[in-house]
Amino acid sequence: MTTPDRIKSTQIALDRDLREQAILLLKEVRAVDGVDALSEQFVRGLAEPGLGHSHLIVTLNEKIVGLAATDDETTELAVHPAHRRQGIGKALIDATPTSSIWAHGNTQAAQALASTLRMKKTRELLVMAIEGPALEESAVYKDPEGITHSSLANAPMEKSAAEAKWLQANNEAFDWHPEQGGWNTHRLAQAQKADWYQDSDVLFLWDGEEIVGFHWVKQHSVELQEIYVVGLASAYRGRGLGDPLMRLGLHHMRGQGARKVILYVEADNAPAVAAYEKLGFTVAERHVVYEK
DSSP, rough: OOOHHHHEOOOGGOOOOHHHHHHHEEEEEHHSSSSOOSOOHHHHHTTTTGOEEEEEEEEEETTEEEEEEEEEEEEEEEGGGGGTSSSHHHHHHHHHHHHHEEEEEEHHHHHHHHTTTOOEEEEEEEEEEEHHHHHHHTTOOOTTTEEEEEEEOOOOOHHHHEEEEHHHHHHHOOOOOOOOTTTHHHHHHHTTTTTTOGGEEEEEEEEEEEEEEEEEESSSSSSSEEEEEEEGGGGTTTTHHHHHHHHHHHHHOOOOOOTEEEEEEEEEEOOHHHHHHTTTTTEEEEEEEEEE
């Protein structure tokens, strides 16, 4: 039986056994590649039917050795290290309904497969990191004149009102972004269901009752934390408030015990990359979208 014949379409979130197999596959891939094959949203899709993700799997001896996950816009995939160069990755890419394929970490194996299939790199996402003395220096924070700060947990208004202002600032800051822009209350509520989410990790700068910007923090562990999303409302851009907004979050994370902080940024967003480098961030990983 050929590899394409072994491909099965399924929804892993509805099958506990397949879900456990998929999680084991991802752990084995990370152990070799040093990077997660699936992003957080696609990992959640293995357990949450409501996200509507679909999956293609290749099995051998009743064990998943290849997996492609899609949300009908992009696809992410994993092939067991012991079963690479056997046509599994190519078969999954050929069978997936989307043209955009993520390669997290852009490993040598992913680059080789993309080259073989003549796929074109169309997007690059950087993971930048800061730690040590650079983190200590960048975590010093003071409110700018006339500006106050809070978290969502102690916002100066009802939580629903603060969330509405947060959504507006988010959509102004990311009107160009394929994943972060155009959010509504339902999309925010879905994001807040993540097991790591806390209201106290969503930080705001305020000008009276107007939101200046937000800094959303994700704790991977006490020592490793992430600038999950940070953005300024359009009315406050160009006023030198991006730096204190960044420092507010770094101060918060360092106070919680963070020894390393990471963030994701588009590689072609030169002003943002330069600002992060100025604070002491350096590139740690590269994630790429290839088009078939």
